[in-house]
Amino acid sequence: MYLQALGILALSGLSSFASAQSYPNGSSSESDVVAVKWIGDTPTRNSGTTFGLPWPRGKYQANGTAFAGLGGDGDSQIPLQSWVTAYWPDGSIKWSGHAIGGSETVYDEYRIAASTTVSSNSSSASGLTVSDSGEEVSIDTGKLTATFPKSGNVLVSTITTSSGKVVGQNGRLILRSQSGVEEDNGGNTTSINKFKFESSINETTVEFDQDSSIRALVTVRGTHQATSGTHDDWLQFIVRFYLYADSDAIRIVHTLVFDGKADEDFVSAIGVQFDVPLAGEELYNRHIRLAGPDGGLLREAVQGITGLRRDPGSAVRTAQFNGEATPDIATWDTRVSSRMQWIPAWNDYSLTQLSADGFTLKKRTKAGQSWVKIPGGTQAGGLAYLGGATQGGLAVALRDFWKRYPTSLDISNAASDVGQITLWLYSPSAEPMDLRPFHDGLGEDTYDEQLDALEITYEDYEGGYDTPYGVARTNEIYLFPFDSTPSADTLADLTGYANEPPILAAGPEYIQQTKAVGSYWATIPNNSTAAAQTIESHLDFLIRYYQDQVSQRRWYGFWDHGDIMHTYDADRHTWRYDVGGYAWDNSELSPNLFFWNYFLRTGRADVYRFAEAHARHTGEVDVYHAGPFKGFGTRHGVQHFGDSSKQIRVSTPIYRQVFYYLSGGDERVGELLHELMDAEQAFLTVDPRRKVRDDNGTYVIDPTALDLDLGLDWSGLASTWLIEWERRGPRWEEARSKLNTTMHSIANLTNGFVTGLGLYNLHTGVIAPPATDPRNLGSIAVSHLSASFGLPEIISQLDDYLGDDLPAAFLDAWLDYCYYYGAGSAEQAARYGAGFGSLNLRQGHSRLTAYAARKLGNNATLAARAWNEFLRTDGFAPSLPWVSEPLNGSEVLVPVDEASWVATNDAALYGLAGIENLAQVGYALG
Ligand SMILES: *[C@@H]1O[C@H](CO)[C@@H](O)[C@H](O)[C@H]1NC(C)=O
Ligand SMILES: *[C@@H]1O[C@H](CO)[C@@H](O)[C@H](O)[C@H]1NC(C)=O
Ligand SMILES: *[C@@H]1O[C@H](CO)[C@@H](O)[C@H](O)[C@H]1NC(C)=O
Ligand SMILES: *[C@@H]1O[C@H](CO)[C@@H](O)[C@H](O)[C@H]1NC(C)=O
Ligand SMILES: *[C@@H]1O[C@H](CO)[C@@H](O)[C@H](O)[C@H]1NC(C)=O
Ligand SMILES: *[C@@H]1O[C@H](CO)[C@@H](O)[C@H](O)[C@H]1NC(C)=O
Ligand SMILES: *[C@@H]1O[C@H](CO)[C@@H](O)[C@H](O)[C@H]1NC(C)=O
Numbered sequence: 001m002y003l004q005a006l007g008i009l010a011l012s013g014l015s016s017f018a019s020a021q022s023y024p025n026g027s028s029s030e031s032d033v034v035a036v037k038w039i040g041d042t043p044t045r046n047s048g049t050t051f052g053l054p055w056p057r058g059k060y061q062a063n064g065t066a067f068a069g070l071g072g073d074g075d076s077q078i079p080l081q082s083w084v085t086a087y088w089p090d091g092s093i094k095w096s097g098h099a100i101g102g103s104e105t106v107y108d109e110y111r112i113a114a115s116t117t118v119s120s121n122s123s124s125a126s127g128l129t130v131s132d133s134g135e136e137v138s139i140d141t142g143k144l145t146a147t148f149p150k151s152g153n154v155l156v157s158t159i160t161t162s163s164g165k166v167v168g169q170n171g172r173l174i175l176r177s178q179s180g181v182e183e184d185n186g187g188n189t190t191s192i193n194k195f196k197f198e199s200s201i202n203e204t205t206v207e208f209d210q211d212s213s214i215r216a217l218v219t220v221r222g223t224h225q226a227t228s229g230t231h232d233d234w235l236q237f238i239v240r241f242y243l244y245a246d247s248d249a250i251r252i253v254h255t256l257v258f259d260g261k262a263d264e265d266f267v268s269a270i271g272v273q274f275d276v277p278l279a280g281e282e283l284y285n286r287h288i289r290l291a292g293p294d295g296g297l298l299r300e301a302v303q304g305i306t307g308l309r310r311d312p313g314s315a316v317r318t319a320q321f322n323g324e325a326t327p328d329i330a331t332w333d334t335r336v337s338s339r340m341q342w343i344p345a346w347n348d349y350s351l352t353q354l355s356a357d358g359f360t361l362k363k364r365t366k367a368g369q370s371w372v373k374i375p376g377g378t379q380a381g382g383l384a385y386l387g388g389a390t391q392g393g394l395a396v397a398l399r400d401f402w403k404r405y406p407t408s409l410d411i412s413n414a415a416s417d418v419g420q421i422t423l424w425l426y427s428p429s430a431e432p433m434d435l436r437p438f439h440d441g442l443g444e445d446t447y448d449e450q451l452d453a454l455e456i457t458y459e460d461y462e463g464g465y466d467t468p469y470g471v472a473r474t475n476e477i478y479l480f481p482f483d484s485t486p487s488a489d490t491l492a493d494l495t496g497y498a499n500e501p502p503i504l505a506a507g508p509e510y511i512q513q514t515k516a517v518g519s520y521w522a523t524i525p526n527n528s529t530a531a532a533q534t535i536e537s538h539l540d541f542l543i544r545y546y547q548d549q550v551s552q553r554r555w556y557g558f559w560d561h562g563d564i565m566h567t568y569d570a571d572r573h574t575w576r577y578d579v580g581g582y583a584w585d586n587s588e589l590s591p592n593l594f595f596w597n598y599f600l601r602t603g604r605a606d607v608y609r610f611a612e613a614h615a616r617h618t619g620e621v622d623v624y625h626a627g628p629f630k631g632f633g634t635r636h637g638v639q640h641f642g643d644s645s646k647q648i649r650v651s652t653p654i655y656r657q658v659f660y661y662l663s664g665g666d667e668r669v670g671e672l673l674h675e676l677m678d679a680e681q682a683f684l685t686v687d688p689r690r691k692v693r694d695d696n697g698t699y700v701i702d703p704t705a706l707d708l709d710l711g712l713d714w715s716g717l718a719s720t721w722l723i724e725w726e727r728r729g730p731r732w733e734e735a736r737s738k739l740n741t742t743m744h745s746i747a748n749l750t751n752g753f754v755t756g757l758g759l760y761n762l763h764t765g766v767i768a769p770p771a772t773d774p775r776n777l778g779s780i781a782v783s784h785l786s787a788s789f790g791l792p793e794i795i796s797q798l799d800d801y802l803g804d805d806l807p808a809a810f811l812d813a814w815l816d817y818c819y820y821y822g823a824g825s826a827e828q829a830a831r832y833g834a835g836f837g838s839l840n841l842r843q844g845h846s847r848l849t850a851y852a853a854r855k856l857g858n859n860a861t862l863a864a865r866a867w868n869e870f871l872r873t874d875g876f877a878p879s880l881p882w883v884s885e886p887l888n889g890s891e892v893l894v895p896v897d898e899a900s901w902v903a904t905n906d907a908a909l910y911g912l913a914g915i916e917n918l919a920q921v922g923y924a925l926g
Pocket of ligand 6: 737740744
């Protein structure tokens with residue numbers, strides 16, 4: 001990984017920082033101490049974590065800065081690993097990533113000290129040890145050791161506790177698929193081929209920092225290879241293992257890219273399986289734990305000695321229920337101990353969550369015998385433990401287990417010498433995953449027909465474009481090894497931990513002051529006017545409404561969790577989940593930016609979790625990572641990948657930028673950001689305007705003259721280039737050059753952004769005037785969508801990033817666009833020779849007016865215009881109810897809260913414009 005090379009600054013253990021407020025200290029050195037706190041409540045455990053911190057431009061050079069971690073009231077040193085995730089243009093640090101190891105003590109607050117006085121005493125604390133034999137990598141955290149082979153089908157060969165007990169073995173991926181589904185041929189299963197697969201490793205790499213050795217990352221890439229049936233290798237995986245010093249947990253980030261054919265490859269199960277050695281453990285000392293809702297736990301033994309006709313003694317019963325070794329069997333009542341052979345041993349357990357509403361549980365003594373039902377519940381916690389009181393065991397947990405249904409947790413062969421825990425990310429008990437289109441095309445064969453259908457269902461259909469080939473999904477899994485069966489409370493805690501892993505973040509004020517992720521948002525003013533407070537309460541209403549709608553409308557499932565819906569159907573009291581272009585939102589008009597900026601300004605934990613799930617969904621599922629559309633995302637629709645509009649406006653990395661930096665550089669998200677450097681290649685395959693051009697019969701895609709929308713397309717490309725540049729990714733010089741060239745090109749156009757379209761040269765980055773205006777006399781094509789996918793936000797960031805190096809003519813072109821969009825046709829005509837026509841989304845565009853007001857010397861007239869556009873044009877009016885109404889009875893399927901006036905386009909724009917206007921022209925709000 002390229003960022004590893006930049007870990008040169010990682011010097012931990014600076015000897016002392018006199019006070020937490022030490023600022024310029026001495027003539028040539030400086031230091032700052034930045035506080036980071038857990039979002040939400042301070043967790044009860046810390047198994048190691050990674051977080052990110054922003055820094056102001058020009059302050060800390062990467063090669064001359066040391067970071068140290070402090071915790072508690074005094075100067076307790078916290079071993080810290082630090083690296084750079086982004087740089088300002090001058091090479092100074094823009095964002096850093098930091099890892100702390102596991103610890104018994106969890107402080108409410110940590111302080112990260114940055115100092116230009118590079119101390120030589122890099123007292124590397126007792127950290128991780130990594131050994132690489134060439135064939136496998138072994139990592140010892142001090143609390144556990146895990147070994148990762150570099151080839152074969154096993155990703156983790158052993159997990160050993162610090163006392164030397166092997167509690168997990170042969171960790172591997174399993175997959176099942178079939179060539180068809182029964183319902184298609186009247187239940188004739190003989191015509192369906194079934195396949196089984198296992199992981200096949202292509203590459204295992206390890207990243208760690210020898211000097212600080214707090215965190216190691218093992219990345220395993222490969223595909224699934226058939227072990228039964230004849231099938232090509234497929235379903236690429238990337239599995240990342242995060243291990244921290246002094247940590248007793250392993251965090252796994254598991255990514256799959258779907259590279260099958262929707263009508264031939266029906267996934268019937270996706271699993272992660274571990275063997276758990278049990279030899280030498282008495283059956284009555286072997287324990288099964290399966291998490292229910294809210295810290296609940298199924299607590300059983302393979303051979304139960306409670307509830308029997310004869311009593312072995314309360315000490316025995318209590319020990320077994322609590323997962324402790326029972327007193328020696330010689331001490332039991334012999335009426336029990338002499339009859340152990342008659343008590344059945346339960347070999348297999350299975351918990352299955354087929355919907356967000358309920359899970360079922362069952363167990364059996366062995367294959368061939370009937371399952372016995374165990375009473376189930378609603379939303380399972382997603383953790384399973386198998387192990388023994390003396391031999392130890394392993395717990396496996398899936399984050400958001402019930403939200404990602406259909407899922408299962410199986411325990412098998414618990415009565416044999418080697419048991420298994422299988423975590424099913426896609427349950428074998430579910431119907432096979434069906435990724436075929438939801439309709440047959442309805443005879444929409446020509447563009448005319450497709451455009452006509454768009455008029456009624458709002459779906460932009462085209463045969464062949466409704467493909468899942470190349471979409472991805474990422475899941476988070478935790479492994480917890482134990483020397484002996486842990487207490488039920490420990491496992492309940494760990495279930496909570498796996499579902500809401502603790503996150504450290506700096507406070508809103510600090511982040512805002514650095515200007516490292518936009519200066520278009522402000523922290524909530526503690527002294528706001530009544531008008532500002534009203535907007536704040538509306539923003540809060542929108543955030544809570546969407547959070548509630550997710551649970552009430554059951555926006556959950558393997559592919560769906562994290563997305564929201566686009567438009568509401570007030571007649572049916574339901575979101576338009578089945579109407580063409582109105583269903584899944586797929587980032588339309590930037591709700592991602594609303595949610596992340598709302599987190600930045602409030603620091604609210606619930607908002608972070610919500611935005612995180614949204615980012616994980618929108619970056620993976622709504623975007624192609626392989627195949628002809630790689631780099632593009634899909635427009636909103638009934639299926640996340642169904643619509644034929646494939647554009648960079650959906651995949652734009654600005655939607656994942658905040659998450660990436662706050663997380664200290666989440667490696668999967670980082671990979672997604674970098675991947676978009678190839679997005680422009682997709683313009684060679686897909687012409688986004690193919691259905692609306694007059695020359696559709698004769699138009700030929702030309703890499704030196706690609707039709708480029710200066711808003712929808714350029715904003716995505718510019719975000720990609722800025723992020724690649726600031727990260728100093730492998731192609732950062734190309735990114736910088738294209739960013740610079742395109743900015744100069746846009747400035748070069750007679751009407752700047754108002755031109756709307758240009759002809760982009762993929763090789764040079766030059767954007768020439770559009771085909772309709774080859775002499776650059778000035779054309780006008782202004783669309784309400786151009787600035788709705790992160791354009792204002794990325795330009796504002798470019799301004800902060802480049803400062804005086806931002807081409808002045810480019811900024812002028814943008815400020816003109818900002819000014820004239822809402823200026824009215826008379827002013828537009830006076831400036832450009834013609835008006836822009838009727839434009840909507842004026843509420844959302846008020847943030848452009850606000851930006852212009854601020855940049856043009858806090859222009860009070862323009863600031864007032866911005867608020868007028870925000871409050872009195874379109875979008876959400878102040879006179880709306882701003883509350884939801886409960887609905888129940890036969891009016892609806894299940895009780896829900898309804899605000900029928902809420903549509904996501906308006907919500908996203910109200911949210912963003914509200915935040916940006918308060919920050920930029922808050923003073924002018926009456
Ligand atoms: C740090 O990097 C800057 C810019 O590359 C360079 O001018 C300076 O000499 C370097 N300082 C050290 C201490 O290496
Ligand atoms: C089931 O499918 C097989 C293979 O296509 C075919 O040979 C057989 O006739 C089918 N059976 C029925 C009852 O349709
Ligand atoms: C396997 O790894 C090699 C480099 O190690 C790479 O060139 C190749 O594309 C990879 N194949 C797959 C299927 O990931
Ligand atoms: C091309 O555009 C014309 C005019 O809009 C239309 O009649 C024709 O159907 C289009 N071609 C295709 C392939 O749809
Ligand atoms: C509110 O603003 C007034 C005037 O600017 C100031 O005197 C007061 O201290 C502020 N209150 C708070 C809580 O910041
Ligand atoms: C940016 O592009 C302009 C126009 O092509 C060029 O004159 C200038 O040298 C470029 N600046 C940098 C820093 O590359
Ligand atoms: C700007 O316009 C001039 C004149 O048409 C052209 O030669 C130049 O390449 C353009 N620069 C960029 C960066 O587009």
